[in-house]
Amino acid sequence: MSRPEHPIVRLRGVSKVYGATRALSDVDFACFGGEIHAVLGENGAGKSTLMKLVAGVIQPTSGDIEVDSVAMRLKGPADAMARGLVCMFQELSLVPDLSVRENLMLGAVGTGLGRLNTGVVRRAQDILAQIDGGAIGMKTRVADLSLAEQQQVEIAKALTRDPKLLILDEATSALNASVVEKVFQLIRAERDRGVGVLFISHRFHEIESLADRISIFRNGTHVDTFDNGACSYGQIISKMVGQRIDDLFPPKPAPDPHAQEVLRLDGFGWADTLKDVSIVLRKGQITGLGGLDGQGQGSVLQGLFGLLRGTEGRCLVGGTPVAINHPKHAKNPKLGIALVPEDRKTEGLILDQSIAQNLELAALGTDGINASDPAIYRPFLDALELKCDSLDQPVSQLSGGNQQKVALTKWLALGPRCMLLADPTRGIDVKTKTQIYALLRRLAESGVAILLVSTDYEELIHLCDETHVFYQGRIVRHLTGEDVTAEAIIAASLNIPASAQTAQSTHA
Amino acid sequence: MNTIRQNLPRIDALFPYVGTVLLILGGSYFFPQILGIEYLAQQLQIAAFLGVLALGATIVILLGHIDLSVPWVLGGAAIISTSLAGSGDPAFIVAAIPMALLFGALVGVINGVGVAILRIPSMVWTLAVNSMLLGVAVLNTGGFNPKGEASVTMTWLATGNLAGFPVAFLVWMTVTGIMALILKRSAFGRYLSAIGYNEKATFLSGVSTPSVIFAAFAIAGLCSALGGIMLAGYANQAYQSMGDPFLLPTIAAVVIGGTSILGGRGSLIGTVGGVLFITLLTSILSVMQISDAWRNIIFGVIIISMLLLQTLRRKGN
Numbered sequence: 135m136s137r138p139e140h141p142i143v144r145l146r147g148v149s150k151v152y153g154a155t156r157a158l159s160d161v162d163f164a165c166f167g168g169e170i171h172a173v174l175g176e177n178g179a180g181k182s183t184l185m186k187l188v189a190g191v192i193q194p195t196s197g198d199i200e201v202d203s204v205a206m207r208l209k210g211p212a213d214a215m216a217r218g219l220v221c222m223f224q225e226l227s228l229v230p231d232l233s234v235r236e237n238l239m240l241g242a243v244g245t246g247l248g249r250l251n252t253g254v255v256r257r258a259q260d261i262l263a264q265i266d267g268g269a270i271g272m273k274t275r276v277a278d279l280s281l282a283e284q285q286q287v288e289i290a291k292a293l294t295r296d297p298k299l300l301i302l303d304e305a306t307s308a309l310n311a312s313v314v315e316k317v318f319q320l321i322r323a324e325r326d327r328g329v330g331v332l333f334i335s336h337r338f339h340e341i342e343s344l345a346d347r348i349s350i351f352r353n354g355t356h357v358d359t360f361d362n363g364a365c366s367y368g369q370i371i372s373k374m375v376g377q378r379i380d381d382l383f384p385p386k387p388a389p390d391p392h393a394q395e396v397l398r399l400d401g402f403g404w405a406d407t408l409k410d411v412s413i414v415l416r417k418g419q420i421t422g423l424g425g426l427d428g429q430g431q432g433s434v435l436q437g438l439f440g441l442l443r444g445t446e447g448r449c450l451v452g453g454t455p456v457a458i459n460h461p462k463h464a465k466n467p468k469l470g471i472a473l474v475p476e477d478r479k480t481e482g483l484i485l486d487q488s489i490a491q492n493l494e495l496a497a498l499g500t501d502g503i504n505a506s507d508p509a510i511y512r513p514f515l516d517a518l519e520l521k522c523d524s525l526d527q528p529v530s531q532l533s534g535g536n537q538q539k540v541a542l543t544k545w546l547a548l549g550p551r552c553m554l555l556a557d558p559t560r561g562i563d564v565k566t567k568t569q570i571y572a573l574l575r576r577l578a579e580s581g582v583a584i585l586l587v588s589t590d591y592e593e594l595i596h597l598c599d600e601t602h603v604f605y606q607g608r609i610v611r612h613l614t615g616e617d618v619t620a621e622a623i624i625a626a627s628l629n630i631p632a633s634a635q636t637a638q639s640t641h642a
Numbered sequence: 643m644n645t646i647r648q649n650l651p652r653i654d655a656l657f658p659y660v661g662t663v664l665l666i667l668g669g670s671y672f673f674p675q676i677l678g679i680e681y682l683a684q685q686l687q688i689a690a691f692l693g694v695l696a697l698g699a700t701i702v703i704l705l706g707h708i709d710l711s712v713p714w715v716l717g718g719a720a721i722i723s724t725s726l727a728g729s730g731d732p733a734f735i736v737a738a739i740p741m742a743l744l745f746g747a748l749v750g751v752i753n754g755v756g757v758a759i760l761r762i763p764s765m766v767w768t769l770a771v772n773s774m775l776l777g778v779a780v781l782n783t784g785g786f787n788p789k790g791e792a793s794v795t796m797t798w799l800a801t802g803n804l805a806g807f808p809v810a811f812l813v814w815m816t817v818t819g820i821m822a823l824i825l826k827r828s829a830f831g832r833y834l835s836a837i838g839y840n841e842k843a844t845f846l847s848g849v850s851t852p853s854v855i856f857a858a859f860a861i862a863g864l865c866s867a868l869g870g871i872m873l874a875g876y877a878n879q880a881y882q883s884m885g886d887p888f889l890l891p892t893i894a895a896v897v898i899g900g901t902s903i904l905g906g907r908g909s910l911i912g913t914v915g916g917v918l919f920i921t922l923l924t925s926i927l928s929v930m931q932i933s934d935a936w937r938n939i940i941f942g943v944i945i946i947s948m949l950l951l952q953t954l955r956r957k958g959n
Contacts, residue, residue, distance in 0.1 A: 487836065
């Protein structure tokens with residue numbers, strides 16, 4: 135692909151310092167029109183700082199930013215947007231209490247001082263229809279949308295801004311594979327129109343399929359930039375972490391189908407969301423729940439944790455039928471069920487409180503556990519290598535990956551028999567992912583039954599011993615052993631019968 | 643890290659104490675009698691009434707809610723206790739204080755039900771409860787000051803002296819001590835501020851959040867009722883609207899004491915300071931013969947400044 139002579143944005147010797155930490159040091163970086171440029175790096179590598187600089191959210195401590203070869207100071211996001219630099223942030227930037235329509239119009243070109251540009255809404259609806267978001271009502275309050283739907287709206291909103299450079303920071307982290315593919319088609323179309331795209335994602339296969347060029351950041355420095363395909367998987371990872379991580383996933387032991395049963399769901403159902411779900415969790419096994427977003431996987435976890443009223447079917451723990459109707463009941467050592475919720479910032483943790491206060495919240499009041507004793511958390515914090523100044527530090531000061539370590543440890547200290555995990559690695563850097571994967575495998579080996587909902591099918595393939603794929607509230611496929619492949623999971627997610635799927639793949 | 647430290651009093655809690663000392667020093671420049679033991683002891687006695695109310699308010703505000711039913715829980719408790727005490731029947735006289743406290747706890751639980759189960763914003767629900775209590779009181783008394791008088795115990799609680807200290811002050815300090823212990827040592831205390839910061843995450847940690855909310859409102863009701871009993875003992879009667887002038891100063895004392903009006907962050911020790919500050923300010927303003935209008939304006943300005951300060955600091959973080 136021929137590259138335009140001048141980049142849309144060029145950074146020359148840019149540094150950004152926050153207090154004592156150097157978020158970026160002396161970075162040279164350029165992105166061109168008509169190119170999808172992926173930025174890779176661990177959390178804390180400086181990717182988000184880079185994006186914020188380009189989007190005008192923050193100003194560099196030193197160095198120059200050139201837009202269309204003119205050095206300038208971007209005064210704020212509005213200034214950057216006026217120059218065609220449109221950013222979609224990792225932290226969703228929609229206003230929860232406004233409707234989808236109102237959010238789309240908020241700050242849209244040609245809107246302001248009493249004028250509304252309703253054309254934006256029509257264009258956004260077109261875009262949403264292309265990425266499986268056609269069903270999202272324009273009058274729905276954003277707070278009532280699922281995380282995935284919010285991301286779809288966010289993508290539509292960004293695209294209606296006519297970007298010259300589109301910045302996507304973990305823009306697809308809550309979306310499942312088939313929607314992601316449709317979003318990618320849109321992004322590719324934008325690129326072919328000459329738009330530049332800056333793309334941050336932690337999912338390798340997404341970057342592999344989408345990026346034209348890849349830049350690697352590590353500890354605030356720009357390590358390398360190369361064309362997609364020029365480096366192998368292993369080379370990329372070693373550039374990112376500065377050392378080799380041989381395996382993202384721990385080795386899987388041979389499955390034991392006769393392992394002791396910990397929990398069994400029989401014909402479990404709830405309202406219109408779940409129908410006839412039967413799952414068996416065994417000691418030492420990691421069971422995955424896959425499928426498109428909102429097909430009921432999340433509700434299984436909620437039901438098991440006592441968050442749903444009026445469920446049908448039977449639930450047996452250790453062979454005894456139980457009715458779980460409150461999280462307090464679920465965490466009781468007699469049942470020993472723990473849930474690490476999907477949204478760690480609002481559900482899993484209390485950001486304004488200290489690490490110690492967060493850790494003890496689940497263990498407080500549980501018989502036989504001294505919640506105030508840091509020693510009961512220490513082994514897990516050490517295994518996960520939590521990085522913090524002290525346990526009195528507010529959780530809000532930790533990076534996303536470290537926050538998730540706290541959210542996990544809080545429950546592990548209870549010694550649960552069954553861990554329910556809702557997408558625990560979403561938006562988390564590679565190194566933390568490997569630590570979490572290794573810990574989950576070790577927990578399984580120590581006899582814990584693990585139920586994992588994941589939007590990343592690599593986790594279902596490489597981490598889980600077996601996988602149930604959901605479609606419209608039902609389990610459509612149960613995959614084990616060699617059958618767990620990316621193709622099989624995607625086909626089942628779309629409810630394509632197994633036979634049709636094999637026919638399709640022989641064509642391809 | 644060997645221990646998990648809890649709720650260390652923050653700098654905020656010291657502000658009202660510094661303010662109080664400045665008030666005493668500044669005031670004594672104009673009115674030297676302020677430094678007299680008698681004057682200060684009298685201030686401690688008066689502060690105790692507001693102080694007991696503000697303890698309950700702190701608990702509810704830590705939870706992220708507010709209790710606007712303080713005036714008529716106070717008034718109701720005063721009416722119940724004086725009516726029983728004034729009946730002349732010895733059994734009723736003995737029951738006066740327990741019945742009034744029971745009434746306070748009951749209204750507190752009703753407040754808790756509205757907030758925790760019916761999910762109605764506490765600002766609206768407790769305001770409505772306050773209004774209903776007012777109605778019931780007027781229906782009962784026909785709008786006149788209720789008959790009755792304070793029992794000996796009530797009078798002693800409000801005006802007595804023990805070892806050189808006003809009994810009212812000792813009651814206030816005892817209740818403060820007990821509640822501080824509960825907040826520091828019990829799971830309830832930790833759940834309280836956890837809910838204040840993030841109720842959803844606390845519930846998902848397997849905490850029965852409705853019970854915590856019930857208990858918090860019940861404690862607040864108990865405190866309001868105790869305040870009513872003591873005030874009735876002080877005045878030797880109950881009278882219509884006796885609680886109304888206490889609502890704003892109660893909230894002001896909590897806010898001045900550094901407790902976040904949004905919940906989560908705060909301390910009882912700060913509230914005690916806030917109560918001392920407000921009581922002294924009121925007293926000095928009246929010694930200076932400044933009109934009530936100005937006093938109200940000053941209170942309003944103080945509350946707004948404290949909230950602004952909290953907001954600015956949150957942004958700074």
